[in-house]
Amino acid sequence: MTGTFVEVPVPSVAGAVTAPATRRSGWSTLRRIAPPYLYLAPAVVLLVVWTYQPLAQTFYLSFHSWNLVPTSPMREVGFANYVRLLTTSELGGSVLRTLAVIGGMLPFTVLIPVIVGLLTRRVRGRAAAVYRGLVFAPMLVAPVAGAAVWQWLLDPTAGVVNRLLGTELNWINTTGTAQLVIIVITGWHVVGFAVLVVSAGLTGINPDYAAAAEVDGASGGQITRWVTLPLLSPTLAFLVLMTVLLSAQWTFPLIDTLTQGARLVPPPTSTTCCGSTGSAATTPGSPRRPGSSSSWVSSCSPRCWRVWRIG
Amino acid sequence: MTTERSAHDALIGARSPAQRVLGHLVLGLLSLFCVFPIYWLYATSLRAPEDVYQLSVLPWPLSTANYADALSKIDLAGMLLNTGIVAVLSALGQLLIALLAAYAFAAWSFPFQRLLYLMFVGTWLVPFQATMLPNYVLLARLGLLETLAGVIIPTMCSALGVLLLREHLKGFPKELLDAARMDGRSSWGSLWTVVVPALRPVLAALGILLAITAWNEYFWPAMVLQRSNAVVQLGLRSFLGTEGNDWGPLMATAGLTCLPVFALYLVLQRHIVNAFVRSGLK
Numbered sequence: 001m002t003g004t005f006v007e008v009p010v011p012s013v014a015g016a017v018t019a020p021a022t023r024r025s026g027w028s029t030l031r032r033i034a035p036p037y038l039y040l041a042p043a044v045v046l047l048v049v050w051t052y053q054p055l056a057q058t059f060y061l062s063f064h065s066w067n068l069v070p071t072s073p074m075r076e077v078g079f080a081n082y083v084r085l086l087t088t089s090e091l092g093g094s095v096l097r098t099l100a101v102i103g104g105m106l107p108f109t110v111l112i113p114v115i116v117g118l119l120t121r122r123v124r125g126r127a128a129a130v131y132r133g134l135v136f137a138p139m140l141v142a143p144v145a146g147a148a149v150w151q152w153l154l155d156p157t158a159g160v161v162n163r164l165l166g167t168e169l170n171w172i173n174t175t176g177t178a179q180l181v182i183i184v185i186t187g188w189h190v191v192g193f194a195v196l197v198v199s200a201g202l203t204g205i206n207p208d209y210a211a212a213a214e215v216d217g218a219s220g221g222q223i224t225r226w227v228t229l230p231l232l233s234p235t236l237a238f239l240v241l242m243t244v245l246l247s248a249q250w251t252f253p254l255i256d257t258l259t260q261g262a263r264l265v266p267p268p269t270s271t272t273c274c275g276s277t278g279s280a281a282t283t284p285g286s287p288r289r290p291g292s293s294s295s296w297v298s299s300c301s302p303r304c305w306r307v308w309r310i311g
Numbered sequence: 312m313t314t315e316r317s318a319h320d321a322l323i324g325a326r327s328p329a330q331r332v333l334g335h336l337v338l339g340l341l342s343l344f345c346v347f348p349i350y351w352l353y354a355t356s357l358r359a360p361e362d363v364y365q366l367s368v369l370p371w372p373l374s375t376a377n378y379a380d381a382l383s384k385i386d387l388a389g390m391l392l393n394t395g396i397v398a399v400l401s402a403l404g405q406l407l408i409a410l411l412a413a414y415a416f417a418a419w420s421f422p423f424q425r426l427l428y429l430m431f432v433g434t435w436l437v438p439f440q441a442t443m444l445p446n447y448v449l450l451a452r453l454g455l456l457e458t459l460a461g462v463i464i465p466t467m468c469s470a471l472g473v474l475l476l477r478e479h480l481k482g483f484p485k486e487l488l489d490a491a492r493m494d495g496r497s498s499w500g501s502l503w504t505v506v507v508p509a510l511r512p513v514l515a516a517l518g519i520l521l522a523i524t525a526w527n528e529y530f531w532p533a534m535v536l537q538r539s540n541a542v543v544q545l546g547l548r549s550f551l552g553t554e555g556n557d558w559g560p561l562m563a564t565a566g567l568t569c570l571p572v573f574a575l576y577l578v579l580q581r582h583i584v585n586a587f588v589r590s591g592l593k
Contacts (some may be wrong), residue, residue: 039498042411042468046408046468047434055437061444120338127338134346137349140523141578144529145371145568146348152562256530
């Protein structure tokens, strides 16, 4: 690890550290080229071992029927798993539910943060910082702890929500409210982060534009609509993208703990299978990702589908 | 016109008291929605066991019976220690590996640089569920199931860390690296004597973020540690049951699970907020 900053092979990138070329022997060439690769090696090796190789393996497994038990035979089945997945009657519903969750999350990740971002500029100073801190707090709560406290709040008989409303609704296990509950809890979790992102975006906007608009006679509302929001659009696009990409991942631990917290020690296969088939069902447009073989799907599907069927 | 910011704020209106009241009202309600569950978590945990179902806003008389109950039922101290080990080692490992990789990207240009960079960016598009099955099998082959090492090792390469540190190193003055080189320092030496001290705030922020994420992680530990409740998130799970929960001890455990993160947040508030904003994700 004693490589020096030496001449770059392609001396084009601005700011690259350069040094006079020296001897051209094989050893010095190696010493010249090797350092960046050596620094990158640990990260790249880990990436290949734990992300890209498994991804390839997942695709490979998806064309086979195998239950992952080393002693059992592995059969090549072509596209049978995909056919099976796509013809499952549950698929359409779960894709729709995923879209509903994404749609339901957008108010929390875009609408409320923008409103809060604009309003915090009205209250200003310490109060604004306090509000932001309070809104951010749920982000720090572990998902399982969040699930636990919401389960307590929504308890059918003793929960605060039911007692305040005078109802006895079983929010989490009732079709109709279950999905709403998942959306609200996930929204509660991420809204603080979205607020922070929007405030950062608003801080980055040059006030000169608003000043110019006011000189031209624009009202406060007009400035917000035609100056601030368009300038904020990259931030908003980022938040929308994040919501679409991560909604399924955000909700998963929540759904898992809220609906099957009862299970004591899950057999190894059920968890993994739930993950794979679950993600298959909830990643719209890419049902190929999880390569769960068909025998897996059939062997433990009732539990998996139950997880995703709620709501 | 005091500062640019307040000038802008003035322009977007809202100097009238009515609008300010509206602002406080909306923000107050939202804050209440966000904070109430957390408050209720601790309020319930501090009630006496027979008062758990009370609706009074202030828990009185205060009692630590729920905590004692939780501690007697599960090895909470051991779990907190294990989770702490996982969080610290995971954060440190990710920091070190990401620092080396980001340094390579920033200080040299070399063939396949773009391709390698895209490899890191590409991990955003790989959902966890797509890789966990083979990862689980690989861990089993390595004999790391049911061990903390099995939880930590697969998380060691943080694409987020690499991208974030690279962004910061891009703005790093190359003159400093040149000067270090002329002083006869190796690249390894300049990394630790020139780059790291300059990056300290970013490294701190990223480290806190990674540690909190590792602390709160649920799904991967749940897979690796099927048969044990070695980390608190899993211990919490053992209190959750459909046929009537033991709410008092459950809330006490949940409260203890979140406590270190809250404490860290209160002490290092600014760093953490920066870390979350800069990270751009999660």
